Amino acid sequence: MSLACYTKATRPFQGQKPGTSGLRKAVKVFQQEHYTENFVQCILSAMGGAVTGSTLVVGGDGRYFGKKACDTIIKMCAANGVRKVMVGQDGILSTPCVSCIIRKYKTNGGIVLTASHNPGGPNADFGIKFNISNGGPAPDGVTNKIFEISQEIVEYRICPELKCDISKPGTQEFVVDHRPFTVEVVDSVKDYVEYMKEIFDFPAIKGLLQGTSGPPLKVLINAMHGVTGPYVKRIFLEELGASPDSVVNIVPLEDFGGHHPDPNLTYAADLVKAMKEGEYGFGAAFDGDGDRNMILGHKAFFVTPSDSVAVIANNTDCIPYFKKTGVKGLARSMPTGCAIDRVATKKGVEVFEVPTGWKYFGNLMDAGRLSICGEESFGTGSDHIREKDGIWAVLAWLSILAVRNTTVEQVLLDHWATYGRNFFTRYDYENCESAPCNQMMAELDAMSSDSSVVGKELSHGDKRYTVAKIDNFEYTDPIDGALAKKQGVRVLMTDGSRFVFRLSGTGSSGATVRMYVESYESDPATFTKDAQDVLKPLVEIALSVSKLKQFTGRDKPTVIT
Numbered sequence: 001m002s003l004a005c006y007t008k009a010t011r012p013f014q015g016q017k018p019g020t021s022g023l024r025k026a027v028k029v030f031q032q033e034h035y036t037e038n039f040v041q042c043i044l045s046a047m048g049g050a051v052t053g054s055t056l057v058v059g060g061d062g063r064y065f066g067k068k069a070c071d072t073i074i075k076m077c078a079a080n081g082v083r084k085v086m087v088g089q090d091g092i093l094s095t096p097c098v099s100c101i102i103r104k105y106k107t108n109g110g111i112v113l114t115a116s117h118n119p120g121g122p123n124a125d126f127g128i129k130f131n132i133s134n135g136g137p138a139p140d141g142v143t144n145k146i147f148e149i150s151q152e153i154v155e156y157r158i159c160p161e162l163k164c165d166i167s168k169p170g171t172q173e174f175v176v177d178h179r180p181f182t183v184e185v186v187d188s189v190k191d192y193v194e195y196m197k198e199i200f201d202f203p204a205i206k207g208l209l210q211g212t213s214g215p216p217l218k219v220l221i222n223a224m225h226g227v228t229g230p231y232v233k234r235i236f237l238e239e240l241g242a243s244p245d246s247v248v249n250i251v252p253l254e255d256f257g258g259h260h261p262d263p264n265l266t267y268a269a270d271l272v273k274a275m276k277e278g279e280y281g282f283g284a285a286f287d288g289d290g291d292r293n294m295i296l297g298h299k300a301f302f303v304t305p306s307d308s309v310a311v312i313a314n315n316t317d318c319i320p321y322f323k324k325t326g327v328k329g330l331a332r333s334m335p336t337g338c339a340i341d342r343v344a345t346k347k348g349v350e351v352f353e354v355p356t357g358w359k360y361f362g363n364l365m366d367a368g369r370l371s372i373c374g375e376e377s378f379g380t381g382s383d384h385i386r387e388k389d390g391i392w393a394v395l396a397w398l399s400i401l402a403v404r405n406t407t408v409e410q411v412l413l414d415h416w417a418t419y420g421r422n423f424f425t426r427y428d429y430e431n432c433e434s435a436p437c438n439q440m441m442a443e444l445d446a447m448s449s450d451s452s453v454v455g456k457e458l459s460h461g462d463k464r465y466t467v468a469k470i471d472n473f474e475y476t477d478p479i480d481g482a483l484a485k486k487q488g489v490r491v492l493m494t495d496g497s498r499f500v501f502r503l504s505g506t507g508s509s510g511a512t513v514r515m516y517v518e519s520y521e522s523d524p525a526t527f528t529k530d531a532q533d534v535l536k537p538l539v540e541i542a543l544s545v546s547k548l549k550q551f552t553g554r555d556k557p558t559v560i561t
Helices: 033-046 066-081 093-104 140-150 190-199 202-210 229-239 269-276 303-313 322-327 339-347 359-366 390-404 408-419 434-447 530-547 547-552
Strands: 007-008 021-026 056-059 084-092 110-113 125-131 154-157 171-175 181-188 219-222 284-288 293-297 301-303 328-331 352-354 374-375 377-384 421-432 456-461 463-472 487-492 497-504 511-521
Touching: 021 202, 021 374, 033 066, 033 125, 033 140, 033 202, 033 293, 056 066, 056 093, 066 084, 066 110, 066 125, 066 171, 066 181, 093 110, 093 125, 093 190, 110 154, 125 140, 171 229, 171 511, 190 229, 190 322, 190 390, 219 229, 219 269, 219 434, 229 377, 269 284, 269 293, 269 352, 284 390, 293 303, 293 390, 293 408, 301 303, 301 408, 303 328, 303 339, 303 374, 303 377, 303 390, 303 408, 303 421, 339 352, 339 408, 339 421, 352 359, 377 390, 390 434, 421 530, 421 547, 434 487, 434 497, 434 547, 456 530, 463 530, 497 530, 511 530, 511 547, 530 547
Parallel strands: 056 084, 056 110, 084 181, 219 284, 328 352, 328 374
Antiparallel strands: 007 154, 021 125, 110 125, 171 181, 284 293, 293 301, 374 377, 421 511, 456 463, 463 487, 487 497, 497 511
């Protein structure tokens, strides 16, 4: 029997503009009649003729409203001419795994159901983003097209009679509008784990954890009740033989256990506390959808994301994947600390500075000019897929420790001894009133065209800096020439120090102001100092120049990392 499709009348909703990684709003917004259907239709319509006969991957981080959204998307894919949907069991797929599956099976793309590191639950956030056929987030040209369609949409297509059980792996065949339609429910973990075993030397990591050639490394891995739980269980417990007490919070929950699934020193405080007790030599946490990570050493020695990606780039000889492929280039998002730039210079490879948003790395990877990259927002990855990848980053670190036979702290000390240390911090001011924040950014932007500011001395206490340049960062893609403007105001100093201001595109409401502060030090006597102490003078200067407290009304940030 052929299932019927229907065209439903609708109207545009304001604000369905994808941010740096999809559309993120409160769950209650997505639950409005027609709201989710509208955005999904805009994605499918933006594919144009390519949607007919296509194969799409669907899955997400397991947060509240995910299963309902999965069901809606499958019914709409069927009605819009998609030939096959590959969906994760129970709708579960980490963001890195979605990219892995798209690339492995050469699908036409995927729809990812996640609000990443934002809280989950009925009164929290949900998100939908579209990944293209290379496995990466849709570039600006595609997201702009989706937004344009969202402003004019008057109808969407759906097959409401289609009933699909996604609770167990297997293939289900349907006839929709006299066309064949297939739903393949895939094991949420299998393809990703198989790929990690190709990239890394699992026996060497297993030897490290079990003490084959020395004391075993005790690890503590916190999945924060996000999507990585099943991946952590399969990889660390079943494949690498870690003890059961090495992993915590590995059951995905729709509200992430009531916690904020963001792997930083504030929201992963329970991991920090456990690591400070000294029982474990290595700790890690992941965000809701598995693309972000935090690395800690013995007694909660914190590895900044800027240092983490630089260390991985400097130790590629410890990872079999890079022994085969070589290192084609390195990159970081503009706000990220410049530690990786120094590695690139020493290794004689290209280094790229791109806007915030993983999609900007994709063109470089596809062109064979980029191997390893990172964002200061706890995202690290490589060209093995086209998303940042939290578990990949942890396995990379464990590979380095296994080969170097040393500790996390010693790896960093050795790295700083070679390159010096880029002290780095980020201040987040979340859910601020939008209008004053926009005014603050406008005034900062105006400074970039004031030539009298260059050469000006800025001071706090006995620390003095000289302004070398102020600009609002622009990026011209070296592959396709696409231009991204107004990506954040940078105030650069003559000694290489800098501070940056930008408004985040990952919040679901209000404005989130991010302030990034960085100072380079080559004196070994400074390397073990607390970053906040070293950076305090420049932090105070940045707050003064921006008038941030005046515009936001905040005396302190929501989060410091």
